[in-house]
Amino acid sequence: MNEVHATLIAELENTWYTRIPITKAMQAKVQSFDGNVLVVEAALEPNINLHGTAFAGSLYTVSALTGWSMVHLQTRLRGVEGSIVLASGHIDYFKPVKENLVATCVFGDQEAAFTRLKETGKARFPLTTTIPAAGVEAAAFKGEYAFLRGH
Amino acid sequence: MNEVHATLIAELENTWYTRIPITKAMQAKVQSFDGNVLVVEAALEPNINLHGTAFAGSLYTVSALTGWSMVHLQTRLRGVEGSIVLASGHIDYFKPVKENLVATCVFGDQEAAFTRLKETGKARFPLTTTIPAAGVEAAAFKGEYAFLRGH
Numbered sequence: 001m002n003e004v005h006a007t008l009i010a011e012l013e014n015t016w017y018t019r020i021p022i023t024k025a026m027q028a029k030v031q032s033f034d035g036n037v038l039v040v041e042a043a044l045e046p047n048i049n050l051h052g053t054a055f056a057g058s059l060y061t062v063s064a065l066t067g068w069s070m071v072h073l074q075t076r077l078r079g080v081e082g083s084i085v086l087a088s089g090h091i092d093y094f095k096p097v098k099e100n101l102v103a104t105c106v107f108g109d110q111e112a113a114f115t116r117l118k119e120t121g122k123a124r125f126p127l128t129t130t131i132p133a134a135g136v137e138a139a140a141f142k143g144e145y146a147f148l149r150g151h
Numbered sequence: 152m153n154e155v156h157a158t159l160i161a162e163l164e165n166t167w168y169t170r171i172p173i174t175k176a177m178q179a180k181v182q183s184f185d186g187n188v189l190v191v192e193a194a195l196e197p198n199i200n201l202h203g204t205a206f207a208g209s210l211y212t213v214s215a216l217t218g219w220s221m222v223h224l225q226t227r228l229r230g231v232e233g234s235i236v237l238a239s240g241h242i243d244y245f246k247p248v249k250e251n252l253v254a255t256c257v258f259g260d261q262e263a264a265f266t267r268l269k270e271t272g273k274a275r276f277p278l279t280t281t282i283p284a285a286g287v288e289a290a291a292f293k294g295e296y297a298f299l300r301g302h
Contacts (some may be wrong), residue, residue: 015201019199019200019201020199020200020201020206021196021197021198021199022173022176022177022197022198022206022208022209025173025176025177025197026173026176045172046172046173046176047172047173048170048171048172049170049171050166050170050171051234055171055173055212056215056219056236056237056240057173057208057211057212057213057215057216058173058212060208060211060212060215060240061206061208061209061211061212062208064207064208064211065208068207083202085207085244085247086207086244087243087244088241088242088243088244089207089211089241089242089244090239090240090241090242091239091240091241092238092239093236093237093238093239093240096236
């Protein structure tokens with residue numbers, strides 16, 4: 001991670017732990033961020049279900065958190081302040097996850113949304129996040145994030 | 152609650168807290184169950200986000216947990232043992248929730264699924280769950296639960 005990214009990630013994790021306490025109970029942390037791809041990991045143990053695999057609720061939460069964090073990071077990188085709200089979320093579960101929950105989100109090209117944001121103060125960011133298990137896709141999340149400029 | 156329901160609910164909450172530890176961190180508990188309607192509550196404080204309202208991930212998790220618990224209770228009431236897996240989940244967020252997270256699930260008529268279960272050992276239970284805020288609908292969840300008979 002470069003220095004700007006590392007500073008933003010430290011701030012982000014501090015925001016999670018102090019203001020979204022369930023992220024601490026889930027032992028969520030950022031694994032990596034390169035400006036376009038964000039990887040968030042949560043430990044299996046606090047997120048386990050009675051089959052000894054990752055709880056469906058936690059798989060969703062780590063995915064939704066990764067998407068939220070991506071919008072936070074991308075707007076911070078552009079110096080835009082505002083609030084991020086998840087409007088809807090969908091997740092498909094393909095396989096049980098018997099390892100730490102690792103959600104990967106790719107931002108891609110969302111310049112049209114940033115143009116709208118500049119013009120109107122509002123934008124929507126559709127994001128997808130995937131979680132693997134033993135190297136194959138185990139869960140796929142789609143979320144629609146609404147961003148509103150302001151303090 | 153009648154005695155059978157009360158016993159099942161005590162067993163259910165014990166299963167949550169001992170085998171799905173995030174439910175304890177979320178301070179989830181059953182508010183009521185009458186054989187058809189299940190209401191699950193989670194405290195706001197451990198599930199708060201940085202806007203001081205319920206975190207989107209927690210709103211999904213309490214909803215998904217309520218649906219899972221409903222399938223567990225309905226199969227237990229009919230003396231069927233097996234495993235319950237969430238295949239997919241969708242949630243729409245309409246309003247922020249500034250109070251405890253209270254998810255209500257109505258089971259309704261799912262006799263066709265129980266007939267399939269008896270014949271094939273498998274069934275799918277589509278369930279919806281709603282969460283209010285100040286008396287109006289704030290979030291609506293739909294989940295598809297797969298049940299497989301066996302130990």
